[in-house]
Amino acid sequence: MPDPFHLNGISSIQTGLRALDIVGTVMFALSGALLGVRKRFDLFGVLVLGCVTAVGGGAIRDTLTGNTPPLFLRDETYLWLAIAGSLTAFAFGMRLARFERTISLFDTLGLALFAATGALGATKLGLGPLGVTFAGMLSGVGGGIIRDLLAHEVPEVLYRRDQLYATAAAAGALTVYLLQGHLPQLGVQLSGAAVVIVARFVSRRGWVRLPVRRLPEER
Amino acid sequence: MPDPFHLNGISSIQTGLRALDIVGTVMFALSGALLGVRKRFDLFGVLVLGCVTAVGGGAIRDTLTGNTPPLFLRDETYLWLAIAGSLTAFAFGMRLARFERTISLFDTLGLALFAATGALGATKLGLGPLGVTFAGMLSGVGGGIIRDLLAHEVPEVLYRRDQLYATAAAAGALTVYLLQGHLPQLGVQLSGAAVVIVARFVSRRGWVRLPVRRLPEER
């Protein structure tokens, strides 16, 4: 069994990082479970969708970096929190009048925290700027992609033409790469997460828009 | 190259466990291949869908637990059996008048055996109750999820509102966790598989039903 860097480098010593990882887990659990409620899944379906969304990003991060079994299987805290988040969504789902907004808010927080943690893990493996950016982005968007595939929804990562999403995650991950060594770890991670949140906020206001290639027949 | 626990702990010594793993492989191959026949795939498409369904659960189990390359690549028996099962389904598919029932039966047996084997592997890594349950459940439902994604069907794992499916796999995996150390390995695995089968049978009779959250507009 490996002795992965999480337990020494991230989780044990810098409990701040672990706390952020945990908050991201709960956010994504809420996001996944609320989608399950809206799709009329039963109790267990909501639970599974919430948990898979919550641990999917971390599972991708750990599998890509060779930390198997992934952290969420070794540390039961994550699954307990994912279950608690999913049950909360199931219990209160009915009263959340505007699913879209709530899911979207939780989703942004989860995206920000997971992209930053994933990028930080990738820098510890000595990866370069593109590798860190890609791994961080995948850690951030992985849970949501799995959620959408399982719910047979169009994966919103690539389709949100009016908003920055994966772009925001990538920007946050790149921030982590650029700041590492210049700030304490917690500061690096918080800065990366902040960049994701700001990018999402700015783009939802319609201030930033990425170009779309015009097709010949549209001219 | 790792020296994975399968070869020493499970396959070589306790051939009973290996036999069950092999039966599960054939069951899932039949299930996947019959879906391919129904979807009008060509011979090779049926073969691939059968094989991927058959080895998908084990691949997820081995990748999560760090046993790479996965068992199905190291031990050719699994792929030969998956091919044999898929060709059988292709050859006799026409005469199986009621695909739904047959696919469903094979699927339940594969689910039961893979959930139990996956859970047993997870207990050997020292995982806790939630980790074992989650890993066993994923091993059980993984092949079917890959099958449905590739066939562009709605993944039935989460949508089967009238039946226990992933719930049944989770119950079987938890059974393995609770019984380990109290029974011989083969007994533990068979008990876990039996719980899955009973849970599926009971729920198909309509005796058990999980709640669905009512949405505001439905009140």
Place this chain on the structure above:
Amino acid sequence: MPDPFHLNGISSIQTGLRALDIVGTVMFALSGALLGVRKRFDLFGVLVLGCVTAVGGGAIRDTLTGNTPPLFLRDETYLWLAIAGSLTAFAFGMRLARFERTISLFDTLGLALFAATGALGATKLGLGPLGVTFAGMLSGVGGGIIRDLLAHEVPEVLYRRDQLYATAAAAGALTVYLLQGHLPQLGVQLSGAAVVIVARFVSRRGWVRLPVRRLPEER
């Protein structure tokens, strides 16, 4: 961190193999990015779809063989080339009057090169004929499957009833298994890739067709 065989056995010494891997990466990047352009993704969405398609096959190959982090994260060349290919597709996409044909051509080249490289890597792990064929086929079709799932298209791997696709990849991978030890590595890989290309070409001409099982109601 592992010292994977790529860096010694394939990339450093036999630069010819590396060159082919790189060409396959660019081909798949073009294929994925063009699909993104046609689906009206924005600039970053096209970039992500192109990159994921380009590195997906290699990521599956490396994850299955335990070479983590995967080569594309350790060697930035791959992502730079995938980005360059994707931007090229975005820039010139409008003028490519016939997307279908162009995507299909790039796709075939990527399929051929990745199936051969994946199969070669599998032979180095000592896998048998089925394991090498399956791992090579998955390396070849993996990027395209991820591309189609993310773009919410029907995965064309299994549906192309009129053409050999996964079959072609499997035939090329099996060729690599049979020829290893009889030819230099570069020759083995080129032969495997050639078999894939010929099989694709022949089947597109309609000379070869795989059987489809007739269903009872069709008689």
